[in-house]
Amino acid sequence: xxxxxxRAGRQREPVVAGRTIRAVMRIGKRVAIEFSxxxxxxxxxxxWLGVHLRMTGRLIWLPAPARAPRRHLRARFALDGGALxxxxxxxxxxxxxxxxxxxxxxxxxDPLSAALDARRLRELLGxxxxxxxxxxxxxxxxxxxxxxxxxxxxxxxxxAPLRPAGGLDAAERARLLRSTRAILRRAIDNCxxxxxxxxxxxxxxxxxxxxxxxxxxxxxxxxxxxxxIRREVQAQRSTYWxxxxxx
DNA sequence: ACCCTCCTGTCA
DNA sequence: TGACAGGAGGGT
Numbered sequence: 001x002x003x004x005x006x007r008a009g010r011q012r013e014p015v016v017a018g019r020t021i022r023a024v025m026r027i028g029k030r031v032a033i034e035f036s037x038x039x040x041x042x043x044x045x046x047x048w049l050g051v052h053l054r055m056t057g058r059l060i061w062l063p064a065p066a067r068a069p070r071r072h073l074r075a076r077f078a079l080d081g082g083a084l085x086x087x088x089x090x091x092x093x094x095x096x097x098x099x100x101x102x103x104x105x106x107x108x109x110d111p112l113s114a115a116l117d118a119r120r121l122r123e124l125l126g127x128x129x130x131x132x133x134x135x136x137x138x139x140x141x142x143x144x145x146x147x148x149x150x151x152x153x154x155x156x157x158x159x160a161p162l163r164p165a166g167g168l169d170a171a172e173r174a175r176l177l178r179s180t181r182a183i184l185r186r187a188i189d190n191c192x193x194x195x196x197x198x199x200x201x202x203x204x205x206x207x208x209x210x211x212x213x214x215x216x217x218x219x220x221x222x223x224x225x226x227x228x229i230r231r232e233v234q235a236q237r238s239t240y241w242x243x244x245x246x247x
Numbered sequence: 248a249c250c251c252t253c254c255t256g257t258c259a
Numbered sequence: 260t261g262a263c264a265g266g267a268g269g270g271t
Contacts, residue, residue: 029266054266056255072255090254092266130248139267146265196257198265235248238263251270258263 028106028143050096050104057093060085108143133161134235151240153179160246214240
């Protein structure tokens with residue numbers, strides 16, 4: 001049940017009381033929760049919730065219904081014998097409610113899906129003059145890459161972040177595709193990257209930070225070529241890269 | 248490409 | 260006190 005003293009997202013919440021959570025999955029950058037139809041309306045009453053955590057959002061599952069006050073609590077679902085909390089310090093997180101899963105599907109392609117291959121990537125890049133780093137952060141073509149992994153992917157692919165997206169040659173595009181898949185896969189397998197407060201639903205921290213080659217390492221040595229890692233700002237976001245081995 | 252906004256916290 | 264932070268949407 002949503003506690004209406006708390007706000008999360010912009011839409012008014014539909015009735016969730018009495019429903020069962022059928023499935024929880026990732027769709028692009030969002031956590032999607034499928035609720036069963038209400039018993040009184042066994043058909044046509046499905047309900048989906050897409051949670052975008054943004055910068056500081058966390059979904060916390062508590063096996064016991066503790067009611068201790070929690071800082072930054074924005075929403076609470078009471079479950080049988082437990083609770084699901086949405087904690088979000090900066091309040092950037094959003095809830096999107098939908099009647100079917102399709103409404104939560106982003107327009108872009110998940111880089112880990114088979115739908116993305118060399119040909120499709122070339123089409124997506126097109127002749128864009130946007131720097132490849134900022135291109136990767138868009139969610140309308142490839143879905144799921146954020147500021148950490150954009151820098152990591154380009155470092156692994158040995159591509160400079162300022163290169164125009166449409167100007168990559170076939171070999172560079174192939175490296176970009178492989179790197180994107182490898183980094184994203186490893187990030188998911190490692191539960192993300194924790195700097196200070198990120199935790200998953202069970203309270204576990206991410207473990208990807210041990211793999212970071214360049215992100216947040218301005219001034220340090222590149223692990224590949226020992227060049228100096230630089231920090232630059234692109235589109236108001238920090239980019240980390242090595243000018244010695246990324247071009 | 249630039250700028251701004253949302254919001255709260257940490258660190259130098 | 261100011262810079263910066265895992266994101267994204269808006270404006271010019």
